Amino acid sequence: xxxxxxxxRELLRKLxxxxxxxxxxxxxxxxxxxxxxxxxxxxxxxTLSGIAHNMSTSxxxxxxxxxxxxxxxxxxxxxRNIVQSLKNLRLNKKYxxxxxETMSMAVxxxxxxxxxxxxxNNFSLYAPALEKLIRLKREECTLAGYTGHPYDALLDxxxxxxxxxxxxxxxSDVRSQLVEFVRRIAACPQNPDEFMYLxxxxxxxxxxxxxxxxxxxxxxxxxxxxxxxxxxxTNFGSRDVRVTTRISENNLNEMIWSCIHEGGHALYExxxxxxxxxxxxxxxxxxxxxxxxxxxxxxxxxxxxxxWKHNFPKLQxxxxxxxxxxxxxxxxxxxxxxxPSLIRTNADELTYHFHILIRFEIxxxxxxxxxxxxxxxxxxxxxxxxxxGLDVPSDSKGVLQDIHWSHGSLGxxxxxxxxxxxxxxxxxxxxxxxxxxxxxxxxxxLKPLLDWLRLKIHALGKFYTAEDLCxxxxxxxxxxxxFMDYAKAKYGGLYPL
Amino acid sequence: xxxxxxxxRELLRKLxxxxxxxxxxxxxxxxxxxxxxxxxxxxxxxTLSGIAHNMSTSxxxxxxxxxxxxxxxxxxxxxRNIVQSLKNLRLNKKYxxxxxETMSMAVxxxxxxxxxxxxxNNFSLYAPALEKLIRLKREECTLAGYTGHPYDALLDxxxxxxxxxxxxxxxSDVRSQLVEFVRRIAACPQNPDEFMYLxxxxxxxxxxxxxxxxxxxxxxxxxxxxxxxxxxxTNFGSRDVRVTTRISENNLNEMIWSCIHEGGHALYExxxxxxxxxxxxxxxxxxxxxxxxxxxxxxxxxxxxxxWKHNFPKLQxxxxxxxxxxxxxxxxxxxxxxxPSLIRTNADELTYHFHILIRFEIxxxxxxxxxxxxxxxxxxxxxxxxxxGLDVPSDSKGVLQDIHWSHGSLGxxxxxxxxxxxxxxxxxxxxxxxxxxxxxxxxxxLKPLLDWLRLKIHALGKFYTAEDLCxxxxxxxxxxxxFMDYAKAKYGGLYPL
Numbered sequence: 001x002x003x004x005x006x007x008x009r010e011l012l013r014k015l016x017x018x019x020x021x022x023x024x025x026x027x028x029x030x031x032x033x034x035x036x037x038x039x040x041x042x043x044x045x046x047t048l049s050g051i052a053h054n055m056s057t058s059x060x061x062x063x064x065x066x067x068x069x070x071x072x073x074x075x076x077x078x079x080r081n082i083v084q085s086l087k088n089l090r091l092n093k094k095y096x097x098x099x100x101e102t103m104s105m106a107v108x109x110x111x112x113x114x115x116x117x118x119x120x121n122n123f124s125l126y127a128p129a130l131e132k133l134i135r136l137k138r139e140e141c142t143l144a145g146y147t148g149h150p151y152d153a154l155l156d157x158x159x160x161x162x163x164x165x166x167x168x169x170x171x172s173d174v175r176s177q178l179v180e181f182v183r184r185i186a187a188c189p190q191n192p193d194e195f196m197y198l199x200x201x202x203x204x205x206x207x208x209x210x211x212x213x214x215x216x217x218x219x220x221x222x223x224x225x226x227x228x229x230x231x232x233x234t235n236f237g238s239r240d241v242r243v244t245t246r247i248s249e250n251n252l253n254e255m256i257w258s259c260i261h262e263g264g265h266a267l268y269e270x271x272x273x274x275x276x277x278x279x280x281x282x283x284x285x286x287x288x289x290x291x292x293x294x295x296x297x298x299x300x301x302x303x304x305x306x307x308w309k310h311n312f313p314k315l316q317x318x319x320x321x322x323x324x325x326x327x328x329x330x331x332x333x334x335x336x337x338x339x340p341s342l343i344r345t346n347a348d349e350l351t352y353h354f355h356i357l358i359r360f361e362i363x364x365x366x367x368x369x370x371x372x373x374x375x376x377x378x379x380x381x382x383x384x385x386x387x388x389g390l391d392v393p394s395d396s397k398g399v400l401q402d403i404h405w406s407h408g409s410l411g412x413x414x415x416x417x418x419x420x421x422x423x424x425x426x427x428x429x430x431x432x433x434x435x436x437x438x439x440x441x442x443x444x445x446l447k448p449l450l451d452w453l454r455l456k457i458h459a460l461g462k463f464y465t466a467e468d469l470c471x472x473x474x475x476x477x478x479x480x481x482x483f484m485d486y487a488k489a490k491y492g493g494l495y496p497l
Numbered sequence: 498x499x500x501x502x503x504x505x506r507e508l509l510r511k512l513x514x515x516x517x518x519x520x521x522x523x524x525x526x527x528x529x530x531x532x533x534x535x536x537x538x539x540x541x542x543x544t545l546s547g548i549a550h551n552m553s554t555s556x557x558x559x560x561x562x563x564x565x566x567x568x569x570x571x572x573x574x575x576x577r578n579i580v581q582s583l584k585n586l587r588l589n590k591k592y593x594x595x596x597x598e599t600m601s602m603a604v605x606x607x608x609x610x611x612x613x614x615x616x617x618n619n620f621s622l623y624a625p626a627l628e629k630l631i632r633l634k635r636e637e638c639t640l641a642g643y644t645g646h647p648y649d650a651l652l653d654x655x656x657x658x659x660x661x662x663x664x665x666x667x668x669s670d671v672r673s674q675l676v677e678f679v680r681r682i683a684a685c686p687q688n689p690d691e692f693m694y695l696x697x698x699x700x701x702x703x704x705x706x707x708x709x710x711x712x713x714x715x716x717x718x719x720x721x722x723x724x725x726x727x728x729x730x731t732n733f734g735s736r737d738v739r740v741t742t743r744i745s746e747n748n749l750n751e752m753i754w755s756c757i758h759e760g761g762h763a764l765y766e767x768x769x770x771x772x773x774x775x776x777x778x779x780x781x782x783x784x785x786x787x788x789x790x791x792x793x794x795x796x797x798x799x800x801x802x803x804x805w806k807h808n809f810p811k812l813q814x815x816x817x818x819x820x821x822x823x824x825x826x827x828x829x830x831x832x833x834x835x836x837p838s839l840i841r842t843n844a845d846e847l848t849y850h851f852h853i854l855i856r857f858e859i860x861x862x863x864x865x866x867x868x869x870x871x872x873x874x875x876x877x878x879x880x881x882x883x884x885x886g887l888d889v890p891s892d893s894k895g896v897l898q899d900i901h902w903s904h905g906s907l908g909x910x911x912x913x914x915x916x917x918x919x920x921x922x923x924x925x926x927x928x929x930x931x932x933x934x935x936x937x938x939x940x941x942x943l944k945p946l947l948d949w950l951r952l953k954i955h956a957l958g959k960f961y962t963a964e965d966l967c968x969x970x971x972x973x974x975x976x977x978x979x980f981m982d983y984a985k986a987k988y989g990g991l992y993p994l
Contacts, residue, residue, distance in 0.1 A: 013540075014544050014547075017540060017541040017544035017545070018545070018548070020537075020541055021518050021519075021522055021541050021544075021545055022518075024521055024522050024525055024541075025518055025521050028521055028524075032529075032721060033737065034717065034718055034719055034720055034737055034739075035718050035719075036716070036718045036719035036736040036737065037719065037733065037734070037736050039736070040733065040734040040736060043510075043514060044514040044517055044518050044521075044733065046514075047511050047514035048514070048518055051515070051548060219533070221531055221532050221533045222531055222532075223531055224531050236534065236537065236538070236541065237534070237537040239533040239534050239536070239537060240533065240534030240537065240538070242531075277537070
């Protein structure tokens, strides 16, 4: 046992304790907190956040990391932990307490301004606060440092190693290949899906969602599901991983996709090695890889026919009247309706990426300074016209729809697309390595898939970068081809293309 | 504005943020946490606890307190805050980090050992861990310091200013007056209460409990109720004050008394001044005063006839079959059945105090060293025979029944009795000052009582000590006479004494 490494492990354990405590406060805030508690809760989370920042930049941690950096006796996993932790410490030290506090205030103001502006459908109520925030984000890029594009500094926080230049190439593929493909689908007659919007009582939907989660292998001894207005997954160590869902009584889609999507995130967290609590080796790799897990379950498994061959008869038994005469094929078609729409979170799995593309282009331009905040509404609307063929009727349904910028989360959106593309590539590999995979899914047996994901991804923590993980699993880097192959094969069967 | 005082206020605000964060983690642990999360949760709470300890003893806090101690410009409330905070800091500084950690470990071990011993009905499985803990508690008394009895040092943590010598006198009154009174009641024929133990469906009980809380004035915008195995009240500032209840489908008492009791605690917390967050002036005075609020609502209001004149017809409307032919008077008699029993938490409001008396005598003897842990079972059993006339059939139903000692909570039990006695005295004063009080209660109007409590107690925070508060309200110190007067008046009408 390496004494210095044990001290390092203990320091990171305590840091994780504080960060997960913040997680519990956040979870409670979104699920059960009474309304009058909001003001103090924001303050309590902010105090813990300051404590965590101090712990993550302490002289004690730095000293032990610098010592361990030169220790040749460490195992490979331990070495990689030290590298990761040093990177984090150096980054965190670049932000002064004053900068962190100014940013925190600016986020608070921007969030309030965004809420008001969205409600009033008036971008100008948001613009001054967003301008201030964008100035600070530009400053953050300078503080954090970058070699290529300043936006790299933001990307790196969510998707370590990702580069703006690579994303430009990737999204250029998305544009050139997906725009045309979606146009061809849009020209086809739509498949009927009216039965998705009948009255589905809440408690029956809830029970069905729980069964879907159990079937995926989600461990309810180490987790739970609750209701929140925006579904999310959170965890406080890998033995307490919680999901939330939302249920609309007039739209069956809400519950189904939030359960499967969040379940996918949760399986990743429940599969991370418990013994590595608090260490990089116990953490997820990147938001893109995290999203690959939710999207793989949601789209490659959940929006596919084998899954519903098994599950549709069960769903039909719960809602016999609503789904009378509907076949698994009808259902498969209904849940895969492709049509350009204004709101990202309601988009189908193909047009979804145009929403991300638009946000990526805008964020990149904002950070490099080639556009200003005042240009956003007109730019937004022209891009929605260009990529999705839609006229944006109001800023509330346009540039004001997403919460992310008001949270200061620039560089985050691209990970949603990366997740889907990784998912397609991983799923293709899983099918190749497990020939019976979809036959088992048809029988309701999802274990072979989960075992494969556990072995190839979950159990490894942050040992690899996203790129190396992909090479390790698939023998090549992220390749958009797999997503297009998946889309062509699937939608070719759904529409007369 | 006093700049130094503002720094002090800010330091205490942050300390409160961390302590309330621990509160959220504890609440979640008792209500919603999945079982596998337990191990990490204990660790996360312990880390926050260490952080709070460091904040509460920091050089920065000490320096500002010493400066403010000599500041003549402070207002009286501010001066008292500084005195309280200095007292806390000096006490906390007496415990080294090593001592705090050793105690925390000993508590953890004792708790596990207690659970095993209780389940196996085998005190010897608990004795070694409890011995270690008692040794540490004796050491704690020495570290904390005391002028009279060493047990004073423990009492003072829960009931600042309380003295062992005073409690000896008080409990001697309890013995001499209450033992004989209960004997006379026990000799009477029992009033029927079988209807309390019919089948009462859970969801209907839940809804009725919510209505009771609303009627008391509990603010659901600043609180919520959940289910837990042991009912409790917790808060994270006065705008998020939560209660829990437990519901037995075969015993109507569980829900009713936990709702009203915890509701009483919660009203105190919701009534503390929000602007004094984190400061002594925003805190409750002592556990005895806290318990006075829960007991006043539970016993003086809730176990009395005026309350049920209004509420029994409502209860009867919810459970018409179970309560057919039962009158408010029958119900009043059934909820006030006095008979000696083995388990404290199920005891009636009179024999309850014998349970506390026994624990007080034992704790005092343990701390002064006149008995040892190995003597506990036989001593326990002989006292239950002497005060309650009962043979204890097993240690599980005897010395092992309560969790408190395994938590290291010695000096805590007496506050339960103090609470009841304060409650009787305060309630007598409220009746004297508001002649229409019980007429209003009969109409279901509890607002005059709550307004009185808010004015006389809640809004004052920790401005007064418990003793001074009592003098301020009642013109005299705590006087056991009020409890006996209440008991005699009430039980004289319930039993042919």
